[in-house]
Amino acid sequence: MAQANLPGSLPFFFRSRIVRGLASACLFAAGTAATSHHVYGQGGFTLPSNSVARGPSTAETPSASQGFAPRAAGPTAANTPPSLQTPPQTTANRNALPAGGAAPTGQLSGGGQLPREAGQEHRVYNISPYTGYLTKHDRPHQAIVDWIVRETGTDVWHTEPFGFMSADRDELKVYHTNEMHQVIGGIVERFVAGDKEPQVMNLRLMTVGNPNWRSNAHMLMQHVNVQSPGLQAWLLTKENAALVMNMLRSRTDVREVQAVDLITNNGQTEKLASTRGRNYVLNVKPSPANWPPYEPETGEIQEGFQIEVSPLLSVDGRTLDCVINANIDQVDKFVPVELDLPLPNNQVHRTKIEVPQLVSWRLHERFRWPSDMVLLLSCGVVASPERPQSSLPLFNLSSITGTTAGRADALMFVEFRGRASDNLTTTPLVPQIGSRVSAPNRGRY
Structure with a gap:
């Protein structure tokens, strides 16, 4: 250990006491360094200087984006009054109405899984054998959706049990009960297996x-x-x-x-x-x-x-x-x-x-x-x-x-x-449609 440069004018008694104090301080620092190296080796990471202990675990405190806000060095959570501790964010307070009157974003229910209280099933129907023939139609699959709603009614898609239906040119996706799938399968069969000719x-x-x-x-x-x-x-x-x-x-x-x-x-x-x-x-x-x-x-x-x-x-x-x-x-x-x-x-x-x-x-x-x-x-x-x-406008009463x-x-x-x-016919096959502008109301059902 290097000798400390002490003034020569000090008495020998004081100089010996100061040297022994410096030696004790060096030994304490070495022990502390050894202890810190032991924790790193076991835990795989060092404790940051601003970490807050959370019980017996020595894991690093998550950041604010993980649900906890970092706190400066000071008393541990065990010694911090409850009123000063940052509460963890839960689903309830995450979805609470924020300040300023913004609309809530809705709750994530069931862990993101679809409800199956009535034994609902998700099935995909291949409708391309029907839509493949209708190349000049913009949305030929919409007719299948319309006829399904005419057969089942609209209430079954807006009340319990939960279900949905979506379609594109190739597939019809339905999530509903087995009984509803039997009805839908019959309608789809009339399109897919029926006559494709005009x-x-x-x-x-x-x-x-x-x-x-x-x-x-x-x-x-x-x-x-x-x-x-x-x-x-x-x-x-x-x-x-x-x-x-x-x-x-x-x-x-x-x-x-x-x-x-x-x-x-x-x-x-x-x-x-x-x-x-x-x-x-x-x-x-x-x-x-x-x-x-x-x-x-x-x-x-x-x-x-x-x-x-x-x-x-x-x-x-x-x-x-x-x-x-x-x-x-x-x-x-x-x-x-x-x-x-x-x-x-x-x-x-x-x-x-x-x-x-x-x-x-x-x-x-x-x-x-x-x-x-x-x-x-x-x-x-x-x-x-x-x-x-009247054939004579002047006599049109x-x-x-x-x-x-x-x-x-x-x-x-x-x-x-x-x-x-x-069929061979002499009447026009494509009638002229009136130019009346109608309201944007589908009115299909």
Whole structure:
């Protein structure tokens, strides 16, 4: 050990006491170093100078990102009052509403595992054998999801037991009970194993002025129960349907509005529409040019009919499920309302606005019938989907009186004609769709 440089003027007694003190200090430092080396060898790491002991363990204190905040050197946790200790973060206080009113992020339940209290199973269905044929369709798999929801209802996907469904072009992923998978498997099979060729649905829309046509056709038709109020439905063989059609065409109050062959793939939805706009005076507002003092503000109402048809064949092709969504709107007349508006010279400007009187009819129903029969629907005596126009505009009384010929028994014949390749027809295969801008509402179910 090196000798300490001590002043020579100190007495020998003091110098010997100082040398012995320095020697003791060196021995204590050496022992401390040996002890620290022993802990490192056992634990594999050194204790940091700012660590806080947590019981008998000598492990390093986790950082704040691991749930504990480091604390400066000082009293140990055992000697620190509880009010000064940093509590560990738990799931409860991690998901508490933070300061500032921010929305909670939700709790992680079940360790991140999906609930299985009802024996739910996750299954993946291969739907590419169906969607692979529909290369011109944007989202062909959406039809499968729509028909599953029509079959199961929407409540089973938003209530207990927990389940979900997701689809893309190749796969349908479903998490639900075994009973629900049996239903879904039957629907998927009708798409995957069914006919992939385009099919023909023949639609004929007719109006009859008097509903007494039923007197002669009653024995040729089989009545079908429906849910929509005011709607009647019958099933006819193709031979009887031809007889009823001939009887109707022989009447003078019958008008054939539309006859078209819709080309559709199995399960997909096709639309048929015929609408036209009718203008009317919606409001009167001050003129920016100050003369004339007021100017009319016009509005437009679309009248006519819109029909959506979504057919789904069984695997053997003997049964047809079809969802029909029909909307008929007609302006019965415009009711005039007189307005007296003030003028700057204390006079009155007299004008009028128009209030439309509408007659509408709605149908959204699902039917199932043998594919070799014809479905006949009657709306009852409702707004006529086709307003007749006068061949001579000068004698068009509707434009003078503001009324329309408004009531008729609307009939719709729906017939499945099989594959498009087996049908030769002269009617347009692709109907023209009206340009009416509709609200962003899917309304599929």
